[in-house]
Amino acid sequence: MKKTRILCVFILLNTFFLSFIAAQNPNAPRMCGTLYSEEDVTEIRRSFDYQYSENRDMLINAQHIKIPVKFHIIRNERGEGGISLSTINTQLENLNEIYKDADISFYQYDKPNYIDDSYFTDFSRNKEASLLSKNDVPKVMNVFCFPDMSQYYGYYNKASDNIYMSKDGMTNGSTFSHEVGHFFGLFHTHGKTDGGSTDELVARNIDKNGNRKRDCEETGDDCCDTPADPNLYIHKKLYTQNCSPSHHHEVKDPEGNTYRPLVDNLMSYNQHKYCRRNFTKDQIDRIRMYALKKRAKMQVPKEQLTNNRKQISGEIEFHLDNGTPMPVSRNIKIHQFEKTYYTGDEFSFSAKNTSRNPLYLYIINEGPTGDLIQVYPYYDYEQPLLKSGERYELGGSIELDNKKGKEIACFLFSRKKIDFDKLLNDLEREEGNLTIRLQKIFGKKLLPLDYVQYEEGDNIRFSGYFAEHQILPIIIEMNHQ
Numbered sequence: 001m002k003k004t005r006i007l008c009v010f011i012l013l014n015t016f017f018l019s020f021i022a023a024q025n026p027n028a029p030r031m032c033g034t035l036y037s038e039e040d041v042t043e044i045r046r047s048f049d050y051q052y053s054e055n056r057d058m059l060i061n062a063q064h065i066k067i068p069v070k071f072h073i074i075r076n077e078r079g080e081g082g083i084s085l086s087t088i089n090t091q092l093e094n095l096n097e098i099y100k101d102a103d104i105s106f107y108q109y110d111k112p113n114y115i116d117d118s119y120f121t122d123f124s125r126n127k128e129a130s131l132l133s134k135n136d137v138p139k140v141m142n143v144f145c146f147p148d149m150s151q152y153y154g155y156y157n158k159a160s161d162n163i164y165m166s167k168d169g170m171t172n173g174s175t176f177s178h179e180v181g182h183f184f185g186l187f188h189t190h191g192k193t194d195g196g197s198t199d200e201l202v203a204r205n206i207d208k209n210g211n212r213k214r215d216c217e218e219t220g221d222d223c224c225d226t227p228a229d230p231n232l233y234i235h236k237k238l239y240t241q242n243c244s245p246s247h248h249h250e251v252k253d254p255e256g257n258t259y260r261p262l263v264d265n266l267m268s269y270n271q272h273k274y275c276r277r278n279f280t281k282d283q284i285d286r287i288r289m290y291a292l293k294k295r296a297k298m299q300v301p302k303e304q305l306t307n308n309r310k311q312i313s314g315e316i317e318f319h320l321d322n323g324t325p326m327p328v329s330r331n332i333k334i335h336q337f338e339k340t341y342y343t344g345d346e347f348s349f350s351a352k353n354t355s356r357n358p359l360y361l362y363i364i365n366e367g368p369t370g371d372l373i374q375v376y377p378y379y380d381y382e383q384p385l386l387k388s389g390e391r392y393e394l395g396g397s398i399e400l401d402n403k404k405g406k407e408i409a410c411f412l413f414s415r416k417k418i419d420f421d422k423l424l425n426d427l428e429r430e431e432g433n434l435t436i437r438l439q440k441i442f443g444k445k446l447l448p449l450d451y452v453q454y455e456e457g458d459n460i461r462f463s464g465y466f467a468e469h470q471i472l473p474i475i476i477e478m479n480h481q
């Protein structure tokens, strides 16, 4: 008995040391130093909670997202050793190519910030706080580029929400895109650890713990279209230099099934960095959802602030006929009434232009059966122009009829007059939900999501900046029973 136990411990230690050695090869930097605490994992997972909700397609089809990137270039006191501007431009192009499928683009926010201080060129993670105190720019993606980070190519720090890159990591073809993947909530294909192997089994399309989630949704990287990956850094024999899986080597999971990981995935630890080229569909969806949820309030591009900008702000308020307010909360782009309303309920609303410029207002209602109703302007004599400070109040009230389901109200605030009849015809003709149809009809005339901010509260209060010809759609969903 005693003997067996000692043997077990010995084997355990042995495996431990083997993987430790494999992961800590002193000649090569680690693939990525991103570390997640349990809280980080919980928080990231919460961002995807609504993945399977009915809004999913609407969220994914929402508009293009632009991410401002601030580069911080660390050099010695003589200004030497920093990453070059041409490398930055090439890497931004590369990033734009890779994230094209997620409909996300990146641009440099202002000029790079040069930090000429040898204290920082001698890299240590312990120096992060003092580096950030002077240089961190709010509401942009901060990328700190070091001449060398000894043991790392790069990493993303969830706590400070910043990316740290070595020159090698910036130029090896994939580490930068990989760290940006972490910035958008992606885990490694081998799971939430850095050097360890996965907790995902090869057979993972079942619900082993009986919580109504397939194992692939909550083990490994939580993505079901990335197979279980035992960590390609530890198992280098699983793939060739030509970026294909190796047929001469097999690694089995604890159940004895052979791992067949993706070897070209950007979130893998394939040691041939040039092989990491792709994201899967689930990963793209996650990037997009995380971007919409967490990255939509980034800095408005500088040119937008200086050229032709027009401040826009307003509010919309709903109340029942007895005066009770109808609270609305916001889910990304969509606003939803917090309560359900019933056939026979009577309500009214008002909308106010609180900006300094006049705004045109158009209101459409889409009923549960998809029929469009022109709410405002309804009569020829109604003028949709709201002057600065003016409030439009519905004269009378709306009574919910007996067609139950999802009611959608769409308020369009516009800088210019819209041909309302034409708009209604176009809406009848196009396919898809209201957001998608508006997108198809107005395209770039719609105000990008990252130019609008909303205040917390029961009413809808928004503010932002318009460029030429822009239209801000505010869509509110009501559950009508």
Ligand SMILES: [Zn+2]
Residues within 6 Å of the ligand: 031, 032, 033, 034, 178, 179, 182, 188
């Ligand atoms: Zn990583």
